[in-house]
Amino acid sequence: MSIPQVEAFLEMMAVERDASPHTLSAYGRDLADAESALTASGGLMDADETSVEAWFSGLAARGLSAATAARRRSSIRQFYRFALAEGWRPDDPSRRLDAPKQGRSLPRTLSRDEIDRLLRASAARDGAAGVRMVTLVELAYASGMRVSELLGLKVEAVRRDPAFLIVRGKGGKERLAPLNPAAREAVRTWLQVRDARRTPGAPDSVWLFPSSGASGRLTPRRFAQLLDQAAVDAGIDPARVSPHVLRHAFATHLLEGGADLRVVQTLLGHADIATTQIYTHVAVDRLTQAVRRNHPLARDD
Numbered sequence: 422m423s424i425p426q427v428e429a430f431l432e433m434m435a436v437e438r439d440a441s442p443h444t445l446s447a448y449g450r451d452l453a454d455a456e457s458a459l460t461a462s463g464g465l466m467d468a469d470e471t472s473v474e475a476w477f478s479g480l481a482a483r484g485l486s487a488a489t490a491a492r493r494r495s496s497i498r499q500f501y502r503f504a505l506a507e508g509w510r511p512d513d514p515s516r517r518l519d520a521p522k523q524g525r526s527l528p529r530t531l532s533r534d535e536i537d538r539l540l541r542a543s544a545a546r547d548g549a550a551g552v553r554m555v556t557l558v559e560l561a562y563a564s565g566m567r568v569s570e571l572l573g574l575k576v577e578a579v580r581r582d583p584a585f586l587i588v589r590g591k592g593g594k595e596r597l598a599p600l601n602p603a604a605r606e607a608v609r610t611w612l613q614v615r616d617a618r619r620t621p622g623a624p625d626s627v628w629l630f631p632s633s634g635a636s637g638r639l640t641p642r643r644f645a646q647l648l649d650q651a652a653v654d655a656g657i658d659p660a661r662v663s664p665h666v667l668r669h670a671f672a673t674h675l676l677e678g679g680a681d682l683r684v685v686q687t688l689l690g691h692a693d694i695a696t697t698q699i700y701t702h703v704a705v706d707r708l709t710q711a712v713r714r715n716h717p718l719a720r721d722d
Contacts (some may be wrong), residue, residue, distance in 0.1 A: 451496035523589035542654035556611040563604035568664035590690040
């Protein structure tokens, strides 16, 4: 059950911080969890430092990852700073919460050959489903768009065959996403198929990838399911493939090809270059393995 102070906090985050609906939903879940856990101590508005610290310490025992715990820490600290500024509390009981230590795992990616196999498997599907799937994979791999950005594309954005798309990413920030010739050709083909499938006289959907579902467009869950099947057809472990892995492949292959890290940061829409630097480790590791496999002086025999 939400409390008025939490509602006010979320409204402030939406209006003043331009937080996305996804971010607001995450804050709401985090604070609802804390409110429930702190009920015996008076809830968020009356819990003391000891109770808040005990709640936070117990997150790991509940099996939550360090990344999830770090997000909940951020949520509750921002809420209490807001509560303090509004005069709802005389103190900040979250001030001593230490960020959980979390190792940064390397992002999963695919080789160029695996991307080609995924595209061939997608193209092997019958009719419109195959054309749509090829377009989805080509767009994701060519642009590095997040799945929400990809599936949120409107059809008018691609009608004029642009070389770049204007994408609105996290925090409402806009950036340019490049489209290579293969992606542009895939989009042109999909538009022909898409338009031919329209019911005569019916209004056209605004979405590039329309769906009969409640949202009116293809959902991330359905795209992930389609990718799983394409991976199986391509002889790739589906556990290694997801919409976000295509974004990882975009960044990794750019760096392997010699692209500047700052350019990749801009294309991905990362606010902090440290987030982008993780891909350099993937690229270097893959190049090292290639040298060991192929260079005569690197072989043990």
